[in-house]
Amino acid sequence: MTTEFVGSRLTERILLSGPDVGPAERDALLRAVDGGWIAPVGPELAAFERELADYVDAEACVALSSGTAALHLALLGVGVEPGDEVVVQTATFAASAFAVTYCGASPVFCDVDHQSWTLCPSRLEEFLTERAEIGRLPAAVMVVDLYGSCGDYPALQTICDRFEVALVEDAAEALGSETSLGRAGRFGSASVVSFNGNKIITTSGGGALLGSQAMVDRARFLSTQARQPVPHYEHHDIGFNYRMSNLLAALGRAQLGRLEEIIARRSAIAARYRSDERLAVLEWGEFVHTKRPNNWLNVALLPQGVSPTEMCRRLDHDGIEARPAWMPMHVQPVFAGCETVGGEVAEELFARGLALPSGAGLSDDDVERVVVSLAAALKEVA
Numbered sequence: 001m002t003t004e005f006v007g008s009r010l011t012e013r014i015l016l017s018g019p020d021v022g023p024a025e026r027d028a029l030l031r032a033v034d035g036g037w038i039a040p041v042g043p044e045l046a047a048f049e050r051e052l053a054d055y056v057d058a059e060a061c062v063a064l065s066s067g068t069a070a071l072h073l074a075l076l077g078v079g080v081e082p083g084d085e086v087v088v089q090t091a092t093f094a095a096s097a098f099a100v101t102y103c104g105a106s107p108v109f110c111d112v113d114h115q116s117w118t119l120c121p122s123r124l125e126e127f128l129t130e131r132a133e134i135g136r137l138p139a140a141v142m143v144v145d146l147y148g149s150c151g152d153y154p155a156l157q158t159i160c161d162r163f164e165v166a167l168v169e170d171a172a173e174a175l176g177s178e179t180s181l182g183r184a185g186r187f188g189s190a191s192v193v194s195f196n197g198n199k200i201i202t203t204s205g206g207g208a209l210l211g212s213q214a215m216v217d218r219a220r221f222l223s224t225q226a227r228q229p230v231p232h233y234e235h236h237d238i239g240f241n242y243r244m245s246n247l248l249a250a251l252g253r254a255q256l257g258r259l260e261e262i263i264a265r266r267s268a269i270a271a272r273y274r275s276d277e278r279l280a281v282l283e284w285g286e287f288v289h290t291k292r293p294n295n296w297l298n299v300a301l302l303p304q305g306v307s308p309t310e311m312c313r314r315l316d317h318d319g320i321e322a323r324p325a326w327m328p329m330h331v332q333p334v335f336a337g338c339e340t341v342g343g344e345v346a347e348e349l350f351a352r353g354l355a356l357p358s359g360a361g362l363s364d365d366d367v368e369r370v371v372v373s374l375a376a377a378l379k380e381v382a
Contacts, residue, residue: 014370016321017198017297020262020360024254032250040224042246048253049208052193055256056175056185058210062220063244063252067172067194067207071099073219073242074190074209075140078166080105084139085339087127089119090328091346092144096170097329100142108138109330111342115288117349118151119143120342121159127341128163140166145174145184146326147355148200148294149287153179153187160188168192172207175200176263176294184294185210195248200262200296201255203248265360266295272367273298273356278375281382283352299325301352306381308354314377320370325353 032044045063053061064070080086082104088097090109097107110127113120124141131137141160143151151169160167167187171177172194174184185191195206209219226239244252255262270293274284283301287293302308308324315322327350330340357370 012366013319014321014357014362014366015359016323016355016357018359018361019197019202019204020258020265021202021251021255024258025251028250028254029247032247035246037246040243040245042249044250044253045244045246048244048249048256051253051256052208053210055259056183056191056193056210058186058191060213060216061208061210062216062223063206063208063249064219064223064242065207065244066205066242067192067196068095068099069223069240069242070192070194070207070209071095071142071168071170072102072240073222074168074192074211075099075103075105075142076222077209077211077215077219078140078168078189080139087119087124087138087141087341088329089142089144089146089346090330090340090343091117091146091326091349092170092329093172093326094329094332094334095172096142096144097335105139107329107335107338109328109335109338109340109343111345112146112349113152114345115286116149116152116290117146117285117345118149118289119156120345121152121155123342124156125159128159128165132163137163137165140168142168142170143188144170144172145177147285147299148174148177148184148290148296149285150174150177150179150184150290150293151187152289153181157188166190172196172199173296174294176259177290178292179290190215195252195255200266200294201252201259203244203252203255206244206248206252208244262360263292263294266358267293269358269360269362269367270295270298273300273371276371278371279378281378295358297355298358299353299355301349302354303378303382304352306352306378308352310381311354311374311377314380315370315373318369318373320357320373322357323355325349325355
């Protein structure tokens with residue numbers, strides 16, 4: 001939280017998803033500094049990659065400077081080339097689609113389903129069937145585990161396998177979420193997680209790519225400027241400066257060690273919102289494919305006709321940060337003209353969705369402030 005004036009009174013501003021850091025993270029950073037590895041290489045980085053791969057049960061992991069960098073390398077790793085197309089669910093943050101353009105490819109936006117808010121298998125199957133008939137299949141399909149809700153991976157993987165199209169999991173918002181098949185971050189040909197400052201755990205900025213050892217080795221090579229293993233600087237490939245630093249990896253290790261504690265607190269906050277009778281007019285996502293969501297952000301659907309932007313304005317007046325749900329990619333000006341499959345569900349999510357403060361550092365009193373403020377705002381606009 002941050003301190004600010006609200007009206008004439010001094011109060012603590014409640015943030016949407018602030019980082020939860022403390023003595024363990026401070027100690028980890030000092031350990032890395034004292035170790036002398038102030039570089040994008042070192043024992044903390046290697047250990048963080050091992051521990052993260054073990055946590056999600058992935059074969060291998062490379063830690064990078066951002067989740068977006070990881071998405072870029074994941075798409076390159078599954079063979080996306082200039083001129084290709086990649087199916088991306090339209091309800092997502094823009095980084096999912098931006099990474100496609102970094103490869104010189106074009107996104108095709110596909111709708112989500114009503115229950116999970118993730119890529120709709122039936123829409124995807126219809127699209128791939130039509131494209132197979134004309135011999136123009138996309139190079140990959142990107143599923144986004146939205147707000148900690150995981151995609152229907154048994155169905156989606158079966159569809160992608162049938163058409164021989166690679167599946168990439170964007171789990172930037174879902175580290176710690178669990179399905180019947182395992183934790184987010186292990187599905188598809190490549191998976192990506194994020195450690196941005198507002199994510200479930202943070203390294204202040206950063207991300208990771210998880211997948212096969214061969215894919216991760218190639219991504220690690222490209223992420224360190226694609227330098228050949230010779231004494232001089234020789235390059236046969238275009239590389240990138242995408243590697244995470246040893247210092248930030250130390251922070252990540254401390255955060256990863258507290259992940260279950262963080263999820264437990266966010267889950268308690270989610271349960272409070274969902275059970276409070278003062279917010280009974282709200283609708284909540286069902287997370288039907290996720291037996292344990294990480295509750296990264298609590299997103300509610302407002303009653304028909306109530307504006308999320310207006311609710312954000314009213315909450316902001318009370319010193320509370322809120323945000324509308326993601327604006328669909330297919331209506332973003334930057335992607336005007338891109339092909340879209342459906343889109344109505346994502347548009348409704350944007351029209352009615354409101355993200356509420358969800359950080360593990362929120363106190364019970366903070367959550368009560370949010371509930372009181374939102375309940376009053378809903379009553380006023382009813």
